[in-house]
């Protein structure tokens with residue numbers, strides 16, 4: 001019989017987040033259908049690893065699962081209004097525990113954090129539902145913390161569900177992975193990313209552009225600066241197009257502008273690379289090609305696959321050089337001289 005929870009003080013509630021239900025998750029239908037089958041069949045696994053790129057909804061789905069497991073009004077889908085739904089969102093539900101990544105100022109999730117979670121999961125559930133533990137950024141668990149976690153995975157208490165949310169499966173011990181059901185999350189279609197951005201208050205035009213630069217990750221898209229990817233991106237691409245055949249003075253001036261750009265030069269180069277990629281796609285696929293800079297499609301000139309490919313190579317080489325701390329100004333001048 002698991003120990004009764006002591007009347008000890010409740011853990012401090014984490015910052016409240018909105019109530020998350022599966023119906024609010026865009027995309028990831030396959031992962032959700034998998035969880036639904038397990039839940040409805042009464043054979044939900046005791047441990048899961050959710051893996052996939054950052055910002056594609058793994059954490060959101062883990063929260064929706066905790067809510068769906070505990071909501072009596074609407075099992076699995078969650079009603080979004082009952083006490084369980086509200087307290088899980090607030091981080092105060094006694095049977096749902098989150099480890100929200102490393103403690104402040106730390107780089108890893110420590111063995112102490114895992115032991116705290118294990119102690120919580122070891123208490124008898126106060127509801128008639130399984131206790132749920134979620135470890136965010138589980139790829140940051142130290143080796144000792146993972147070894148401690150093995151104990152829970154080897155002897156599941158019968159009444160708990162553990163969800164490890166990780167961007168890198170390879171950071172987890174094979175012994176952990178073999179004891180967890182793996183659910184993989186892929187990048188979202190650009191249109192879904194744009195729809196999520198609109199829900200977060202971006203205009204339709206902004207959402208379209210930001211989504212095109214987010215590699216299928218709404219989480220990444222939400223961190224992108226609309227001003228840079230809107231107005232500044234259009235200016236950069238227009239200036240770049242105007243440089244063809246320009247003299248040394250004009251090139252060095254523009255290199256200086258790029259070097260002085262407030263944005264990390266990688267963001268500037270990502271825009272330049274995307275433009276050459278668009279030109280190449282248009283050259284290969286014709287007018288139907290889906291472009292990252294769809295709003296600038298009219299500016300695409302005569303198709304030349306080989307030239308676009310060379311320009312793309314030049315841009316990537318510049319990115320590599322800057323990552324290796326090459327002189328910024330000089331490297332950018334060299335790039336502009338090479339671009340055709």
Ligand SMILES: [Zn+2]
Pocket residue numbers: 071072073074078079080081082083084085
């Ligand atoms: Zn509910």
